[in-house]
Amino acid sequence: xxxxxxxxxxxxxxxxxxxxxxxxxxxxxxxxxxxxxxxxxxxxxxxxxxxxxxxxxxxxxxxxxxxxxxxxxxxxxxxxxxxxxxxxxxxxxxxxxxxxxxxxxxxxxxxxxxxxxxxxxxxxxxxxxxxxxxxxxxxxxxxxxxxxxxxxxxxxxxxxxxxxxxxxxxxxxxxxxxxxxxxxxxxxxxxxxxx
Amino acid sequence: xxxxxxxxxxxxxxxxxxxxxxxxxxxxxxxxxxxxxxxxxxxxxxxxxxxxxxxxxxxxxxxxxxxxxxxxxxxxxxxxxxxxxxxxxxxxxxxxxxxxxxxxxxxxxxxxxxxxxxxxxxxxxxxxxxxxxxxxxxxxxxxxxxxxxxxxxxxxxxxxxxxxxxxxxxxxxxxxxxxxxxxxxxxxxxxxxxx
Amino acid sequence: xxxxxxxxxxxxxxxxxxxxxxxxxxxxxxxxxxxxxxxxxxxxxxxxxxxxxxxxxxxxxxxxxxxxxxxxxxxxxxxxxxxxxxxxxxxxxxxxxxxxxxxxxxxxxxxxxxxxxxxxxxxxxxxxxxxxxxxxxxxxxxxxxxxxxxxxxxxxxxxxxxxxxxxxxxxxxxxxxxxxxxxxxxxxxxxxxxx
Amino acid sequence: xxxxxxxxxxxxxxxxxxxxxxxxxxxxxxxxxxxxxxxxxxxxxxxxxxxxxxxxxxxxxxxxxxxxxxxxxxxxxxxxxxxxxxxxxxxxxxxxxxxxxxxxxxxxxxxxxxxxxxxxxxxxxxxxxxxxxxxxxxxxxxxxxxxxxxxxxxxxxxxxxxxxxxxxxxxxxxxxxxxxxxxxxxxxxxxxxxx
DNA sequence: TATGAATGAGTCTTCATTCAT
DNA sequence: AATGAATGAAGACTCATTCAT
Numbered sequence: 167x168x169x170x171x172x173x174x175x176x177x178x179x180x181x182x183x184x185x186x187x188x189x190x191x192x193x194x195x196x197x198x199x200x201x202x203x204x205x206x207x208x209x210x211x212x213x214x215x216x217x218x219x220x221x222x223x224x225x226x227x228x229x230x231x232x233x234x235x236x237x238x239x240x241x242x243x244x245x246x247x248x249x250x251x252x253x254x255x256x257x258x259x260x261x262x263x264x265x266x267x268x269x270x271x272x273x274x275x276x277x278x279x280x281x282x283x284x285x286x287x288x289x290x291x292x293x294x295x296x297x298x299x300x301x302x303x304x305x306x307x308x309x310x311x312x313x314x315x316x317x318x319x320x321x322x323x324x325x326x327x328x329x330x331x332x333x334x335x336x337x338x339x340x341x342x343x344x345x346x347x348x349x350x351x352x353x354x355x356x357x358x359x360x361x
Numbered sequence: 362x363x364x365x366x367x368x369x370x371x372x373x374x375x376x377x378x379x380x381x382x383x384x385x386x387x388x389x390x391x392x393x394x395x396x397x398x399x400x401x402x403x404x405x406x407x408x409x410x411x412x413x414x415x416x417x418x419x420x421x422x423x424x425x426x427x428x429x430x431x432x433x434x435x436x437x438x439x440x441x442x443x444x445x446x447x448x449x450x451x452x453x454x455x456x457x458x459x460x461x462x463x464x465x466x467x468x469x470x471x472x473x474x475x476x477x478x479x480x481x482x483x484x485x486x487x488x489x490x491x492x493x494x495x496x497x498x499x500x501x502x503x504x505x506x507x508x509x510x511x512x513x514x515x516x517x518x519x520x521x522x523x524x525x526x527x528x529x530x531x532x533x534x535x536x537x538x539x540x541x542x543x544x545x546x547x548x549x550x551x552x553x554x555x556x
Numbered sequence: 557x558x559x560x561x562x563x564x565x566x567x568x569x570x571x572x573x574x575x576x577x578x579x580x581x582x583x584x585x586x587x588x589x590x591x592x593x594x595x596x597x598x599x600x601x602x603x604x605x606x607x608x609x610x611x612x613x614x615x616x617x618x619x620x621x622x623x624x625x626x627x628x629x630x631x632x633x634x635x636x637x638x639x640x641x642x643x644x645x646x647x648x649x650x651x652x653x654x655x656x657x658x659x660x661x662x663x664x665x666x667x668x669x670x671x672x673x674x675x676x677x678x679x680x681x682x683x684x685x686x687x688x689x690x691x692x693x694x695x696x697x698x699x700x701x702x703x704x705x706x707x708x709x710x711x712x713x714x715x716x717x718x719x720x721x722x723x724x725x726x727x728x729x730x731x732x733x734x735x736x737x738x739x740x741x742x743x744x745x746x747x748x749x750x751x
Numbered sequence: 752x753x754x755x756x757x758x759x760x761x762x763x764x765x766x767x768x769x770x771x772x773x774x775x776x777x778x779x780x781x782x783x784x785x786x787x788x789x790x791x792x793x794x795x796x797x798x799x800x801x802x803x804x805x806x807x808x809x810x811x812x813x814x815x816x817x818x819x820x821x822x823x824x825x826x827x828x829x830x831x832x833x834x835x836x837x838x839x840x841x842x843x844x845x846x847x848x849x850x851x852x853x854x855x856x857x858x859x860x861x862x863x864x865x866x867x868x869x870x871x872x873x874x875x876x877x878x879x880x881x882x883x884x885x886x887x888x889x890x891x892x893x894x895x896x897x898x899x900x901x902x903x904x905x906x907x908x909x910x911x912x913x914x915x916x917x918x919x920x921x922x923x924x925x926x927x928x929x930x931x932x933x934x935x936x937x938x939x940x941x942x943x944x945x946x
Numbered sequence: 947t948a949t950g951a952a953t954g955a956g957t958c959t960t961c962a963t964t965c966a967t
Numbered sequence: 968a969a970t971g972a973a974t975g976a977a978g979a980c981t982c983a984t985t986c987a988t
Contacts, residue, residue, distance in 0.1 A: 171947080190472060192387045195982065206949040211984075270472045276532035277385055277465045289533035319546045323522065326543055330525030337471035338484035348521060351514045355550070366972075390957060401974045406959070561968080580862060582777045585961060596970040601963075660862045666922035667775055667855045679923035709936045713912065716933055720915030727861035728874035738911060741904045745940070756951070780978055791953045796980070 175213050176227075178203050183224045187265060191221060191274035221275055225287050228268060246306030247357065253299075254349045257328050261335050261345055270336050292329075296321045303356065312356045324352055370408050371422075373398050378419045382460060386416055386469035416470055420482050423463060441501030442552065448494075449544045452523050456530045456540055465531050487524075491516045498551070507551045519547055565603050566617075568593050573614045577655060581611055581664035611665055615677050618658060636696030637747065643689075644739045647718050651725050651735055660726050682719075686711045693746070702746045714742055760798050761812075763788050768809045772850055776806055776859035806860055810872050813853060831891030832942065838884075839934045842913050846920045846930055855921050877914075881906045888941070897941045909937055 181203045185194055194217050200207050214220040240249055260267055276288055283289060299321035306312035314320050331348060334340055376398045380389055389412050395405050409415040435444055455462055471483055478484060494516035501507030509515050526543060529535055571593045575584055584607050590600050604610040630639055650657055666678055673679060689711035696702030704710050721738060724730055766788045770779055779802050785795050799805040825834055845852055861873055868874060884906035891897030899905050916933060919925055 326525035716915035720911035
């Protein structure tokens with residue numbers, strides 16, 4: 167595949183992402199992609215043989231873009247609390263977003279397709295996030311910001327809560343205040359002053 | 362609709378439930394139902410005009426069966442801790458179940474269909490559960506079993522965690538030990554001895 | 557068939573008439589009739605084996621009701637001109653009616669079903685009307701009201717014009733003024749004073 | 752759509768025309784068209800999304816072919832009488848045709864679909880014909896061939912008669928002699944010598 | 947590489963008709 | 968006579984996929 171083709175492939179992936187964001191995973195047809203991209207049916211098949219393959223590439227591209235769970239800017243002298251707050255704020259934003267998130271499509275995809283554990287992007291991302299959070303909590307404990315006996319479990323707990331918020335937001339709707347309350351609850355479980 | 366028809370309708374709902382359990386929501390066609398039930402195409406339409414309507418009835422039937430989140434047996438002299446443990450154990454069982462659960466289908470349905478808040482079964486069930494948990498925690502605090510400053514937030518937190526476990530289990534797979542660890546984490550946050 | 561059955565049959569025919577008036581002939585299903593009559597599917601088949609048979613009975617009932625083309629009241633001392641005007645006025649009313657007329661359904665039926673000439677109700681009615689008109693014109697000529705060299709051809713011409721107005725009204729829409737103009741044209745061709 | 756596709760589209764329209772001629776409008780299914788054309792179901796939908804759309808194109812193609820009501824040959828030195836005779840002869844031919852005419856299908860279509868007046872092809876064609884006839888009659892009056900006080904009303908009258916003949920022919924059947932008699936009646940109402 | 951016409955399998959939905967009660 | 972549940976054939980429509988150009 168030449169350079170030009172690579173560009174086209176990337177273009178398709180980016181365009182397809184929007185389609186998946188808007189329609190989820192299962193409802194997207196090859197025609198939807200073709201129409202959105204303005205290319206021919208045959209043309210699409212030169213690059214992707216199914217929506218499943220295309221979706222996997224969308225997810226991978228997604229990963230490359232934010233290889234860090236902190237897409238926000240973090241100042242040099244930020245405390246652990248600062249960083250955690252930034253992280254939770256970003257998660258909150260994404261959780262409350264009705265559209266423009268690939269979340270629902272990803273759930274739909276992984277409900278139907280169970281890749282081997284090591285190939286499961288959602289799982290990798292989850293574990294990665296747990297790890298980073300764990301490090302952050304340990305740092306906070308170290309410098310006296312946080313109180314936490316089991317940083318790993320706490321990190322995992324936070325991730326499960328976030329996943330719960332995410333899915334609840336998409337299935338039953340969540341008000342901002344309800345999300346705030348939950349995130350506050352998480353923070354209060356960690357910071358020293360509250361005790 | 363006579364008595365006989367009512368039976369048939371119930372039979373269809375029960376049979377359809379299995380189909381939804383096996384295939385999720387979106388992949389299920391009227392033909393799948395027809396085949397599973399061994400009835401004619403036209404016959405099914407006498408009772409349900411779409412898979413959506415049928416699925417709603419499946420969910421409602423589901424609700425009627427367990428109108429209480431504690432389907433397990435609870436002894437008269439059970440402590441709050443006992444009851445909470447029973448509840449979490451049942452949740453764990455359901456979370457780890459690969460199949461035989463309508464969970465995935467329900468998620469798929471509610472991703473695609475957003476009923477008004479008061480009609481949203483998932484939401485109703487969630488809030489109901491929060492309420493019951495809250496009562497349980499308050500009772501535990503009362504008699505000195507639990508330590509909890511904000512029972513409602515804690516109850517809600519537990520429910521979000523469970524929802525997170527549920528969706529993670531279905532999308533990335535969860536080992537029993539990981540679930541156990543998380544549930545233990547929840548319990549430890551509540552019981553007195555841990556402090 | 558007992559007396560009671562005859563009543564029910566008549567009830568079905570009358571109810572079905574309304575359905576045909578509203579939906580034309582081809583779009584009417586047995587279910588439409590069943591619903592309109594509030595009877596059972598099987599029940600309808602006891603009396604009529606198809607919409608075609610039912611429609612024929614509707615037409616026949618129609619005929620019995622107005623066995624005369626002059627459904628309006630005609631005073632004893634009416635002149636030929638008076639009678640002709642009454643007739644044309646009634647025709648005009650029917651022609652301009654958007655609904656409540658069986659016309660379209662009848663056209664649809666006879667487009668698809670060509671009964672033998674003697675069984676063709678539309679034809680019988682047409683010829684009958686020509687005959688009556690012819691007699692009327694002859695009477696008018698007799699007493700000097702009309703000028704007409706060939707009453708039969710004139711009668712037939714009038715009927716063709718009315719049929720043309722009818723079908724044009726239903727396919728392309730006709731304004732009242734256009735109908736008036738045409739009917740006036742017909743009258744002027746007959747009455748003496750105009751020459 | 753490329754040149755080739757345009758040909759195929761035209762082929763479908765022409766083939767469909769025959770189907771509509773044979774079965775009328777309402778009884779024609781997409782399958783009928785597909786079978787007649789020897790193409791696939793999906794293929795047809797590439798060009799037309801319904802029988803209604805297809806039928807409209809058939810009508811439009813019909814119009815393009817004979818954009819003049821005089822499809823017959825008219826010699827240079829023809830009199831108004833000649834031309835009118837040619838016109839009526841063609842009309843007669845079409846009226847008496849049992850098949851090969853799109854008439855019935857058009858009636859069925861316009862019974863069920865009432866386009867805005869300016870979009871109603873039947874109406875446009877009717878008014879156009881009235882206009883041409885009016886011009887012809889005026890020319891005939893000018894040179895002494897015809898006697899007519901109101902050429903427009905007369906033209907309209909002729910068109911209503913023709914429409915009446917057309918619909919009667921298709922619903923009750925008309926003998927050639929009956930049509931001849933009516934057309935003769937029309938001519939006699941115009942030409943000078945008869946008075 | 948790229949196109950887009952073409953295919954045909956699959957699903958949805960409606961309807962006339964039957965038949966056990 | 969009357970009911971209405973049940974059937975299955977038939978038509979509408981969509982979609983993944985192929986293939987000649």
